[in-house]
Amino acid sequence: MTSKPTVKQFNQVACKECALQPLCLPIALNTEDIDLLDKIIKRGRPLRKGEHLFLEGDKFTSIYAVRSGALKTYTSTNDGDEQITGFHLPSELVGMSGVDSDAYPVSAQAIETTTVCEIPFDRLDELAESLPELRRQLMRIMSKEIREDQQMMLLLSKKNADERIATFLVNLATRFRRRGYSSQSFRLPMSRNEMGNYLGLAVETVSRVFTRFQKNGLIVANGKEVKVVDPINLCSLAGGKPVEVKKNGSTDT
DSSP, rough: OOOOOOOOOOOOOGGGGGGGTTTTTGGGOOHHHHHHHHHHEEEOOOOOTOOOETTTTTTTEEEEEEEEEHHHHEETTTSSOOOEEEEEOOEEEEEEGGGGGSSSEEEEEEEESSSEEEEEEHHHHHHHOOHHHHHHHHHHHHHHHHHHHHHHHHHHHHHHHHHHHHHHHOOOOOOOOHTTSSSSSEEEEOOOHHHHHHTTOOOHHHHHHHHHHHHHSSEEEETTEEEOHHHHHHHHHTTTTTOOOOOOOOOOO
């Protein structure tokens, strides 16, 4: 049974007027082509925290561009638990993994109040046939997803807990910077438990690493608010290189 929200058109800003346009699907299109894309996009009501955009196994019909807020994607394990596969911020696309299938292989759930643009894939595919730049942009996005999946596999197989969390924070900081936000002071949209689930760490380990990072002068954390105090050494730690710290601390694995 699907939990996809009923789509109702709302009076929202068009693609060419959206502040995220330089980062999103229309990035390579001229004004006329953006107008063509805009005509097929549906803009629904905001999703409340905890509400699903689609469920694993739902019929694949559309891809979605996050307009505000944040989503997580996850799959169900054999024992019924949840395994988070990604977090999606404004301008990022969700649902691309269902392109080669009749169903979404993951579920997408809002982790805070979120708005999305729905792009029916059949109409997008038709439009891409006449707009080569749009097709190229879709290919670039797919390539980026493959690369990120490969990087995630490396992260989980080769790095210890400190390096995983440092990499995660550096990645988030970079994504926030691209959106015009501060890369040194930001709010984590996900919980510690969700972060640990994604990184393959116990929530207690995540908390210990955050405490250690604060003691070592790398970050200051207050709930979900994070301030990167020493970005150079945090980046060094994310790369798996030796990092100079103010106090010695053991490393969780």
